Amino acid sequence: MEYESVIGLETHVQLKTHSKMWCGCANQYGSPANSNVCPVCLGMPGVLPVANDQALRLTALTGMLLNCNIPKHAQFDRKNYFYPDNPKNYQITQLAYPSTEHGVVEFEFEGGMAKVRITRAHLEEDVGKSTHFERHSGVDYNRAGVPLLEIVSEPDIRSADMAHTYLNALIDILRYGKISDCDMEKGMVRCDVNISVRPKGQTELGEKIEIKNMNTISGIRRAINYEVDRQIRALNKGEALNQETRRWDDIAGMTEIMRTKEDAHDYRYFPDPDLMAFEPDDAWMTEVATHVVELPLARKQRFMTEYELPASDAETFVNDVPLGDYFEPIAKASKSPKAVANWIINNLRAKLTESETKLDDLKFEPTAFIELVSLVESGKISTKIAQEVFIEMFTSGKSPAAIVEEKGMAQVSDTSAIEGFCDQAIAANPKSADDFRAGKGAALNFLKGQVMKLSRGKANPNLVGEMLEKKLTA
Numbered sequence: 001m002e003y004e005s006v007i008g009l010e011t012h013v014q015l016k017t018h019s020k021m022w023c024g025c026a027n028q029y030g031s032p033a034n035s036n037v038c039p040v041c042l043g044m045p046g047v048l049p050v051a052n053d054q055a056l057r058l059t060a061l062t063g064m065l066l067n068c069n070i071p072k073h074a075q076f077d078r079k080n081y082f083y084p085d086n087p088k089n090y091q092i093t094q095l096a097y098p099s100t101e102h103g104v105v106e107f108e109f110e111g112g113m114a115k116v117r118i119t120r121a122h123l124e125e126d127v128g129k130s131t132h133f134e135r136h137s138g139v140d141y142n143r144a145g146v147p148l149l150e151i152v153s154e155p156d157i158r159s160a161d162m163a164h165t166y167l168n169a170l171i172d173i174l175r176y177g178k179i180s181d182c183d184m185e186k187g188m189v190r191c192d193v194n195i196s197v198r199p200k201g202q203t204e205l206g207e208k209i210e211i212k213n214m215n216t217i218s219g220i221r222r223a224i225n226y227e228v229d230r231q232i233r234a235l236n237k238g239e240a241l242n243q244e245t246r247r248w249d250d251i252a253g254m255t256e257i258m259r260t261k262e263d264a265h266d267y268r269y270f271p272d273p274d275l276m277a278f279e280p281d282d283a284w285m286t287e288v289a290t291h292v293v294e295l296p297l298a299r300k301q302r303f304m305t306e307y308e309l310p311a312s313d314a315e316t317f318v319n320d321v322p323l324g325d326y327f328e329p330i331a332k333a334s335k336s337p338k339a340v341a342n343w344i345i346n347n348l349r350a351k352l353t354e355s356e357t358k359l360d361d362l363k364f365e366p367t368a369f370i371e372l373v374s375l376v377e378s379g380k381i382s383t384k385i386a387q388e389v390f391i392e393m394f395t396s397g398k399s400p401a402a403i404v405e406e407k408g409m410a411q412v413s414d415t416s417a418i419e420g421f422c423d424q425a426i427a428a429n430p431k432s433a434d435d436f437r438a439g440k441g442a443a444l445n446f447l448k449g450q451v452m453k454l455s456r457g458k459a460n461p462n463l464v465g466e467m468l469e470k471k472l473t474a
């Protein structure tokens with residue numbers, strides 16, 4: 001029987017705020033253990049939470065970037081459970097009234113476009129981090145109370161590759177919106193992956209297995225592939241699958257059972273009596289909307305149509321936002337944006353890396369690229385000479401035209417000068433001249449090279465070719 005996999009992702013993302021969700025403690029990775037804590041985030045009795053406005057704004061902004069509806073009424077609930085990393089014995093989250101819902105993420109996949117619908121993105125708080133030593137365990141509560149956005153997708157994903165591409169697209173959007181740094185190595189993004197399989201063509205969903213707390217994209221891909229295989233093998237053997245929570249063991253390359261799935265009622269959710277409902281007014285929403293940015297995919301498509309760039313160049317400017325922002329005004333002012341893109345991607349980028357220079361510290365004006373391109377296109381200098389001009393303008397900050405003038409680099413298109421070089425080259429290499437006359441085409445390239453050398457690279461190569469041929473066939 002042929003099966004299809006049905007996959008949904010719950011992506012937990014730490015918001016890029018200055019302070020935690022309910023207190024003024026710093027939201028900062030890498031501080032000494034238990035240094036960013038206070039009675040509120042340690043769950044001491046008698047304290048009251050105060051909602052972080054910046055976190056509420058970033059949540060609404062995420063909703064806007066993911067094409068979500070942002071309800072006029074959101075509220076916070078307590079999810080009750082006991083665990084050492086959860087000092088209050090409940091986690092503040094949103095159950096019935098999330099801050100955003102019903103969105104979609106669109107991305108390029110397998111040569112076309114794919115969509116994954118977003119069920120909801122709700123605001124909650126992170127828990128502490130347990131570390132297990134040889135003879136004891138420790139908990140660091142610096143992370144407890146850090147604002148966390150849980151972005152729940154519909155089960156629209158059909159393969160490990162699609163999950164991987166969706167997650168990358170989502171992370172790109174969140175980085176563009178400055179919602180989160182999404183540094184997976186620092187635990188800023190963690191995913192719960194829901195996977196079931198069903199016979200192809202069946203609309204009813206199979207038993208759902210949840211893999212908890214995945215924190216690498218490669219791990220997610222491997223875990224999905226493993227779990228889909230495991231479930232299909234079980235079904236083929238006639239075994240029943242149960243709804244359960246599993247853990248991915250990255251070293252063993254397999255999932256193992258953690259617990260049979262608990263239901264929502266096990267958590268005794270109830271509205272947090274210390275927190276009012278959040279009801280954003282129009283002015284607040286309008287202010288948040290001013291932070292909406294162009295999404296990576298839209299930017300890529302725009303760069304391809306407006307500046308006629310190939311997909312790979314457009315992607316470079318999508319992945320390197322400052323470089324793309326540097327390119328755009330130059331491209332707008334230039335008649336040859338494609339040529340400008342080549343200079344920026346192939347030459348400038350390498351030079352910046354090599355010399356550890358920042359874009360802001362460049363010595364030359366961005367418009368220098370327009371001048372450089374037009375010097376090449378008008379035939380004033382060859383592409384080869386242009387490389388030298390670029391290095392010089394990068395080092396000294398002088399304009400390309402000034403450099404060409406100063407160093408006498410202009411291409412020689414004066415026929416009498418070129419003729420002289422051609423005569424010299426032929427006289428010095430009679431064998432090559434005979435070879436060409438005998439039908440060896442390659443000999444012409446050698447002679448051409450000699451002329452270029454004599455002119456110190458400044459002869460117009462097209463003219464040189466024409467003239468040599470004329471002289472040798474005369």
Ligand SMILES: [Zn+2]
Pocket residue numbers: 020023024025036037038039040041042145
């Ligand atoms: Zn605190």
